[in-house]
Amino acid sequence: MDWLRHSFQRFRVLFHGAALDNDLDVEMASHLEMAVEENRNNGMSPEEARRQALLKFGGSTRAKEEHRESRGIPFLENTWRDLHYAIRTLRNDRAFTAIAILILALGIGANIVVFSVVNTLLLRPLPFANSQQLVWFSDGHVGGLSSVTYNVGSYEEFRRLNQSFQQVTAYQTFWGSSEYNMTGHGDPQHLQGVMVADNFLSTLGVQPEFGRAILAADCAKGAPMVVMLSHGFWQQEFAGDRSVIGRSVTLSNQTATIVGVLPASFDFPSVFSPGLKADFFLPAYMDDLREWGNTLAIIGRLKPDISISQAQAEAKILYPQLRAAHPEWFADYTADFASLKDYVSGNLRRSLFVLWAAVGLILLIVCVNLANLLLARMASRSKEFAMRGALGASRSRLIRQLITESLVLSCAGAVCGVLLAYGVTVYLAQQGSIGLPLLSSIRVDAASLIWTLFITVVVGILFGLAPGLAMSGGDVQESLKDSGRGTSEGKSQINTRSILVVSEVALACVLLVGAGLLLRSFLRVLDVDLGFQTSRVASLQIDYDDNDKTEKRVAILQEILTRARALPGIETAGVVDMLPLDRNRSWGFSNPLRAYQKGENRSAIVRIVTPGYLGALGIRLIDGRDFNWRDGISSEKAVIINQSAARYHWPGQNPVGRLANCLGKEPVRIIGVVADVRISSMEASPGAEMYVPVSEGSPEGNQLVVRSSLPPDQLTPVVISTLRELNPAQPATTFIPVQSLVDHSVSPRRFFVLLVATFAVLGLVLAALGIYGVISYSVTRQTQEIGIRMALGASPRRVQWSVLSKTMRLALMGMAIGALASFAASKVIASLLFNIEASDPATFVGVLLLLLAVGLLAGYLPAFRATRINPTTALRFE
């Protein structure tokens, strides 16, 4: 009980400190008066009486301090007072405070943003219940989408026979191509629908927001078509009207009933296909898909006690059995299991950690910079601290005061940083076109705030400690003497600051080299020979009704292209089913006269095209000719292949005029070879690819590609109205520049480069500030010395040189250390680079020159100032 009462008493004191101080003052005053009176009664003179009384009493400040310490919770109370004092001091030095808070806000803000990104993409589980149980199936082949997917048979058989999974589900990966033309609800619209297996949502653990999910009966052959709407589409198209359930919509001439709406939290594309959209979900009619080959992506949910490697072990046994039992399957299926999380963001791990490291470096630079600023400030405050020390403040009290100040600063910086980060994350979350998964769910959440708190405290203590330590090394007497301009004074401080500047330059160097390498990689990626041209080329989704008749399709497309080419401004036009860098699929392809080893790749990416497509996209014809409208109809079947296919299947031969095995039983004549076109990414070199005329294969979508001098938005209305003459149901699509495919493809790299480069520039500016601060400070300290030297005949150039050489010494030391550190660091990011060595000399030299230039500039200003010192004024300054 006693301690409780005591604690309470002490705690109470926190709020009554002023009153207690006041009481004490009165008591002490009375005390002294009584002492004086007694002394006088003993016959002392008034002065002597007071002097003796004071002597006896001891230091009154100390008595008060002791009083405070014994009566309250000194720690809290002191903190409270330190806080008050810190805020007051900081408010008195607005310029310093503003700069410090700005630097901190940038450093901490950048850290919060990157943490939020890392947290969303790597640390946080996927937005599904027990998402660690979800497994992505990939068959380990490289190539088009269809070589990482499965046919219906293998999906159904694995689902039926496996023991490791609670559920195995699938969606149709060509959902991007599952474009539907919605009519009967406003203007005709192009929509993206995803075909999902009956248990897709239940496997992911997603419940409809309302209405019902897609059931097994919906997936049966001939079942009436039902759809579930995505939350976004429902909001946008039906204004959140809950009565949509049961309503009918017409999708590509089929009537479908809306049965459910998905919750907003289920963002399918952000997980499975970043940068695209999904408007609705419909049942995957397995019986129809059965004939289509590899169309399904498979996801499984492991049983609770089964690990991914156990499942893998089972699959290793199961797949060969399945293969043996089904000789009719085209591909030799296997499965490489990866957690869904790894599939979604695993390949970003390294980039993200690099980003995290970069932003950590920024934070370090911020700390060093602030330590530097505080040290400079300490110089002008040394007398204040010496005074407080002389008045009885212990060294630890003073250090605590300093750390309180730095914590106040870092907290203020953190608050601004959180605001900054909030803005940036909101902005990022809306960048749907960046091909990064889960981007839409990036936000500053509780974890980010905890992280913020952590770095705020660490940063505050780190940069507050430097001046604290510098001070405790100082000599009170020395500081108290009214010197402050001598050349010897503050030397150790200058040394500390020099070390800080050197490390700052080194850190900035590492950042700049990293950013430089990534930037050069990015430029190299942009420089890649795409194999097609993007300038003045745009594409537009078209729609027509051919009743699945080849002749009709050819006739319609011929008519469309004839009319399109006749429009003013259009130079060339062609139609393709899937554009490069967008979507792709592969079919079997081989040279009948070549011997193939077991397991050798006998497939090629296939694109169904019209005559003129190659020209419209600017794909170079190396040999042979383009298609004409007779190919495959009135003359024999023809195919055009790319150079990779030619080299791979006909090594050392010219395949033009030869026969190839593809498109069914009859061999097909190769009529041309074209240059390689980047298939799925800018960075991967393309594999075998073939172009098949629309008369020989059924297209998966229709993109009208035109080359025109007109901008896309002027082109759209003219072309759409022409298309509507042919097909009134042509949806209101718009021309999209082909460049946007390239932009989307490089968007993740652009995103990282932009962030890292921003950090590097920030680091450079901070380093420059650091150099400037130290040199400028030392010039100020040496005003008198420089004045004397100039009075003795030193030329301004000599003075300038001495200042500049000091700057260069610091910069060069930092650069030397930084270059070594960068060399090591660049090895870590080597795998993120493209077509560039980690030790790329151009980058290193460039960065070092840049640092040198910035260092010179930062040193030049104070050096220039030094030459303007007027000896007489400088000496009179005394």
Next chain:
Amino acid sequence: MSDSKLDLLQGTLDLMVLQTLAAMGSLHGYGIARRIEQVSGDEVLLNQGTIYASLVRLQQRGWISAEWGTSDNNRRAKFYSITHRGRRQLREDAAYWERLSGVMKRVLAMAEGQGKS
């Protein structure tokens, strides 16, 4: 011994204050300080100011109570007096000191060289 004064051991001042108040009844800070000086025969080094830290400490522990009043020569001063709990504490502390000083006395009484016998 005549010139240098004794430094007060940690905690001893509190005990002196308690004992002074127990013996003298209600007193103000100056009175307590003077009393201690007189009793110690000016042998302890007492910064009178430090007495106030001791007073507030004792007060917070509930061992003494304080009350504003007027001194003999009409000055406002806080008068301190020992509480019931303070007396109990004083008994405990005094017993402890007795024991400690007894032990110290015996230890210091050992003659040099005794260990050899």
